Amino acid sequence: MEKIYNKNDILEEIFTRAMKGPQIFKNKSVLFHDYIPRRLLFREDQISRMGYLFSYLIRNQRSSNLFIYGKPGTGKTAVTRYVVSRLDKISKKINRPLRISYVNCRLAGTEYRAASALAKDVELQVPFTGLAVREVFERFKLKVFSDRYPVLVILDEVDALVSRYGDDLLYGLTRMNDETEKANVMIIGISNDVQFKEYLDPRVLSSLSEEEVVFKPYTPEELESILWDRVSTGFRDGTISREAVTLCAAISGAEHGDARKALDLLRVAGELAENEGSEEVSIRHVNAARERIEQNRVVEVIRSLPLHSKLVLTAVIESLPSPEGRVKNSITYGKYSILARDFAGQALSSRRFFGLVKELSVLGLLDRRIENYGRRGGRVTTIALDIPMNMIRDSLIEDPVIGELFNT
Ligand SMILES: Nc1ncnc2c1ncn2[C@@H]1O[C@H](COP(=O)(O)OP(=O)(O)OP(=O)(O)O)[C@@H](O)[C@H]1O
Numbered sequence: 001m002e003k004i005y006n007k008n009d010i011l012e013e014i015f016t017r018a019m020k021g022p023q024i025f026k027n028k029s030v031l032f033h034d035y036i037p038r039r040l041l042f043r044e045d046q047i048s049r050m051g052y053l054f055s056y057l058i059r060n061q062r063s064s065n066l067f068i069y070g071k072p073g074t075g076k077t078a079v080t081r082y083v084v085s086r087l088d089k090i091s092k093k094i095n096r097p098l099r100i101s102y103v104n105c106r107l108a109g110t111e112y113r114a115a116s117a118l119a120k121d122v123e124l125q126v127p128f129t130g131l132a133v134r135e136v137f138e139r140f141k142l143k144v145f146s147d148r149y150p151v152l153v154i155l156d157e158v159d160a161l162v163s164r165y166g167d168d169l170l171y172g173l174t175r176m177n178d179e180t181e182k183a184n185v186m187i188i189g190i191s192n193d194v195q196f197k198e199y200l201d202p203r204v205l206s207s208l209s210e211e212e213v214v215f216k217p218y219t220p221e222e223l224e225s226i227l228w229d230r231v232s233t234g235f236r237d238g239t240i241s242r243e244a245v246t247l248c249a250a251i252s253g254a255e256h257g258d259a260r261k262a263l264d265l266l267r268v269a270g271e272l273a274e275n276e277g278s279e280e281v282s283i284r285h286v287n288a289a290r291e292r293i294e295q296n297r298v299v300e301v302i303r304s305l306p307l308h309s310k311l312v313l314t315a316v317i318e319s320l321p322s323p324e325g326r327v328k329n330s331i332t333y334g335k336y337s338i339l340a341r342d343f344a345g346q347a348l349s350s351r352r353f354f355g356l357v358k359e360l361s362v363l364g365l366l367d368r369r370i371e372n373y374g375r376r377g378g379r380v381t382t383i384a385l386d387i388p389m390n391m392i393r394d395s396l397i398e399d400p401v402i403g404e405l406f407n408t
């Protein structure tokens with residue numbers, strides 16, 4: 001191939017390789033999160049139960065509400081969207097109109113935006129701001145009552161709405177069928193938060209979970225089949241080793257059976273192999289992909305921490321006897337206080353400091369342990385890093401205030 005770049009241009013190699021055409025991937029888009037797969041394996045039970053409940057809507061009879069839960073990446077969104085799109089098609093085909101409103105509550109962000117999305121899906125325009133949520137919801141209700149179509153409302157990641165705004169909107173929705181004979185509203189709530197049910201009012205809970213469908217974590221074997229299904233459409237033939245696919249499935253199976261994670265590993269491993277010009281994705285690429293994904297997660301988490309939490313991490317790093325060692329909480333607090341005075345003007349109380357340490361351990365960055373030394377010795381809390389020190393350093397170095405501490 002003709003070389004069109006300077007010999008010393010570092011981009012030459014990359015672009016030349018790119019111009020030779022894709023090496024590993026045939027169609028990478030099938031590995032992205034928004035891709036809807038041709039078939040959803042191992043979810044026949046969930047698909048048929050949902051289909052059964054929806055069949056009432058096609059007959060314009062009332063159906064039970066449905067609560068769907070399961071760990072992240074277990075197919076809740078993919079399966080729901082799939083069954084709902086089939087419902088939409090059939091209702092058009094047989095000319096039994098119904099309204100479907102799908103809202104991802106976390107992406108919607110606010111209760112107002114969630115309520116306006118509902119309104120928009122029943123063809124009602126509401127202003128971007130300016131109304132009370134209650135008012136938007138009243139207009140939505142009136143429209144639904146006057147249209148007389150069956151309405152299916154899907155609130156995905158509904159815990160994000162309820163944890164911030166309470167369950168008023170959900171309560172209002174579950175009451176619509178009681179307000180008038182004319183209404184036929186079915187609600188689906190989806191959540192991956194096991195504690196979600198605890199923050200619901202018992203009346204809302206019993207109404208929302210008239211029916212429940214659980215999505216269990218995938219086993220490593222199931223994940224492997226899901227991955228092979230994508231490999232056949234996403235990768236060129238023979239560009240990925242059997243062991244590499246098995247390893248992607250084993251890693252994500254051992255965590256919590258998360259298909260999203262398994263697919264991410266597969267995609268990143270493919271990208272790494274392609275970037276280095278390898279002909280085949282191997283176990284080595286999967287291991288490197290795992291590290292890369294973990295690094296990205298850590299960078300994201302640390303980037304969004306408030307300054308004092310970053311100072312706590314810095315203090316832990318600076319007070320540890322060795323990168324893998326442990327240090328007493330009290331020693332780290334001393335170090336933190338000095339750093340906080342220099343970089344934030346003032347240190348937080350030791351109680352607040354302990355609170356931050358606890359939060360950082362929930363985020364999986366620190367490992368906090370309470371050690372008991374019998375009646376006389378009392379209790380000592382020690383801290384260690386829960387992830388490699390260089391990952392934390394590489395993330396903190398980006399901070400405009402304390403980054404300079406790591407610039408050595
Ligand atoms: N049974 C399956 N067959 C094929 N692909 C699947 C299957 N289950 C999940 N996936 C894929 O895995 C990814 C994650 O699935 P999905 O988004 O449905 O998870 P979720 O349960 O909604 O997770 P969360 O709780 O984080 O929202 C998607 O890319 C989806 O296409």
Ligand SMILES: [Mg+2]
Pocket residue numbers: 076077078156
């Ligand atoms: Mg989802």
